[in-house]
Amino acid sequence: MNIDVSKIFISSSSQATLQPLRSRLKISLEDAGHKPIMYEYGDLGLYTDDPNQDCLNKVKDSDVLVLFISNKSGSFSRSNPNITITYAEFITALRHDKIVIPIVETHILQFYINHMKEELERAIHKYVEQHDHNPRFTYPIVKSLLQEHKEGDTVLHKKINEAGVEEFIWAFVHDSFTMTRWTYNYAIADTPDLCTFLLKVLSQVLRNSMKFYLHEKEITQNLLLYDELTVYQDSVTKFMKCLSNSVLNLPLFFKTLAEYLPGQAIYDPYSDYAEHPVPIVNISECKAITLYKRKGDLLLFVDSYGTKTPTAHFNINDEDSFVSQTYNKDMENDELLFYSEDKQMIYMTKKTGELVLSFHFYLSEGWSSRRVNSYEADITSAIMDKRQTFDFAMDLLGGMLNG
Incomplete structure (x- = not known):
């Protein structure tokens, strides 16, 4: 002004x-x-x-x-x-x-x-x-x-x-x-x-x-940080309710975690200049979560949310398995994206210690794997909108189930 x-x-x-x-x-x-x-x-x-x-x-x-x-x-x-x-x-x-x-x-x-x-x-x-x-x-x-x-x-x-x-x-x-x-x-x-x-x-x-x-920029940033802190504090309370007698209730834990992985839209970079930007694709809320843990040469199924037919195990050297690939990449500080064109499904995987989690999201349109790869950073950023909450959940899960 x-x-x-x-x-x-x-x-x-x-x-x-x-x-x-x-x-x-x-x-x-x-x-x-x-x-x-x-x-x-x-x-x-x-x-x-x-x-x-x-x-x-x-x-x-x-x-x-x-x-x-x-x-x-x-x-x-x-x-x-x-x-x-x-x-x-x-x-x-x-x-x-x-x-x-x-x-x-x-x-x-x-x-x-x-x-x-x-x-x-x-x-x-x-x-x-x-x-x-x-x-x-x-x-x-x-x-x-x-x-x-x-x-x-x-x-x-x-x-x-x-x-x-x-x-x-x-x-x-x-x-x-x-x-x-x-x-x-x-x-x-x-x-x-x-x-x-x-x-x-x-x-x-x-x-x-x-x-x-x-000081509008500074004030706006502080308000955003306040909102993020409020969400984080609320999530910590919810996750701690998943603990009972030092045992983690995994179904409740996964259900709570899925609440912080809501649906998001991906916009073309040039849409910022449009009066009413139109998303080029929508990512659904988290539809399913599966958890695997290494035992010998196998990654054994531990528990899941939102899926009725999880795979019982993967060989640790299975090159066709997203779960096995994630475990072998040894990238605990990052999430990996995989895509199934047939199912129109995004799989975000995460390794923490001997554990590998897989999060499932639908795309609103049938994209090619090449196009998904070109928007990988945008998709990951959209899914990880509640980064602090997600990281806390991973630390809690790893601390309870590893070792």
Whole structure:
């Protein structure tokens, strides 16, 4: 993001009372070196037959969404009666990690905090207790709550009527207040002062956000490491449950290990430049695991998962056996890939001490062995997505069964 040319999408209902603000704000933002994007000024470019989607696409292309909430709901979405077009812009900005600056009419936000917030939170909590999940939309909860007050002719119902605010706005204010890091209130009628206030807010928010932007790579890497550590810790707990009285429950161990070998897609290297990359082949989740252990000149079957007819043994010098080849290569730090064109099956093998494991995966298409070999590194990388977990499992297995 470049602060000097920040793209700022101005979102609000099209009510007449907001038009002077929108017009003045466009001038103020341009004078400050920003690029405002506003529907009424043709900033969406070439329109399609779906102007609502045009707006959402521009939200995705923006750096900041400034949202004004007053007393009018605006147009509701044709495809979803629980949200308005403005609300769709708001949610789209949040889902695409845009900076969202909501500004709510002062008396509306104060009314919500003083009279609606706790009531609405209780109603949502009641919904969760009844349905065991959060409501997908807040508006139906608001309508039900307001209907209860109307039927009961409560004091709150009279106060809400006197506020002159359309029902949907209470849902919008609630979601804005709970989903964003900040929600400002301002008397929107004070257009010049509000423009000055917004420029100050933008300067502060963008300046603070740039600190994170400059360290985005480092922050992202740390988050990924945190996610990996969480998965690893969870897997260690699961694998340790496979031990009972110092004996490893192999069927349970294999079943647990297979959970960390999920299906993956392989993409062409050039697909990174495509908007919607299409996989060239899919690798299934791990379908079977077999374990063999050397005894004399034989590699004897020990146990398996997902296969009913495992081979009982292989001669250690059997050149046609993937298991024997793996044992003789003596590459304990690496995994080997083999492929059966007839079965359309990938076999990933691993040696640990006197043990050899074979993991079976289906390919979604019938590739040649030559093509599989050309994508060997990509396939191995996809299968070994949970490397730390896999290595821990191999250390545990080797420590329990070798010797």
